[in-house]
Amino acid sequence: MKELKINSEFLPTRCEICHQSDVFDPVSNCCSRCKKIEIIQSKNISSKTIKTNRIRVLSIIGTILTWVIGCGVYAYVSISNFLSMPDIEPGYESTWDFQLAMFFIFRFPILLIILIIVVGLEYHFLGKAKGGFKFTK
Numbered sequence: 001m002k003e004l005k006i007n008s009e010f011l012p013t014r015c016e017i018c019h020q021s022d023v024f025d026p027v028s029n030c031c032s033r034c035k036k037i038e039i040i041q042s043k044n045i046s047s048k049t050i051k052t053n054r055i056r057v058l059s060i061i062g063t064i065l066t067w068v069i070g071c072g073v074y075a076y077v078s079i080s081n082f083l084s085m086p087d088i089e090p091g092y093e094s095t096w097d098f099q100l101a102m103f104f105i106f107r108f109p110i111l112l113i114i115l116i117i118v119v120g121l122e123y124h125f126l127g128k129a130k131g132g133f134k135f136t137k
């Protein structure tokens with residue numbers, strides 16, 4: 001590949017946004033007309049993004065907390081129901097520790113998959129809600 005040769009260098013002559021040269025300063029590459037617009041835009045975008053992220057984080061925390069409480073209640077109810085059955089064999093099968101271990105092996109993975117799906121959907125749809133805030137102030 002041939003080397004690129006620069007013949008001459010010069011400063012920009014006009015603004016990249018409004019394509020005007022009247023209030024454009026080539027040295028600082030700054031247009032006093034468009035400087036304000038850029039600042040306002042970046043401020044709006046960042047506050048909206050923060051708002052969306054806050055809603056997203058709060059609802060995901062809410063979901064996880066609900067899930068944790070739900071898992072605890074479900075484990076407690078299902079294990080105590082099992083242990084109160086009349087034909088249960090005495091020994092390790094009738095202990096809380098063993099039944100809790102069984103719960104974590106057989107039930108917990110399914111509950112975990114459900115949580116991951118719900119949080120994934122929340123993350124996806126609340127991220128899309130960003131467009132809904134676009135024209136509100």
Ligand SMILES: [Zn+2]
Nearest residue numbers: 015018031034
């Ligand atoms: Zn400009």
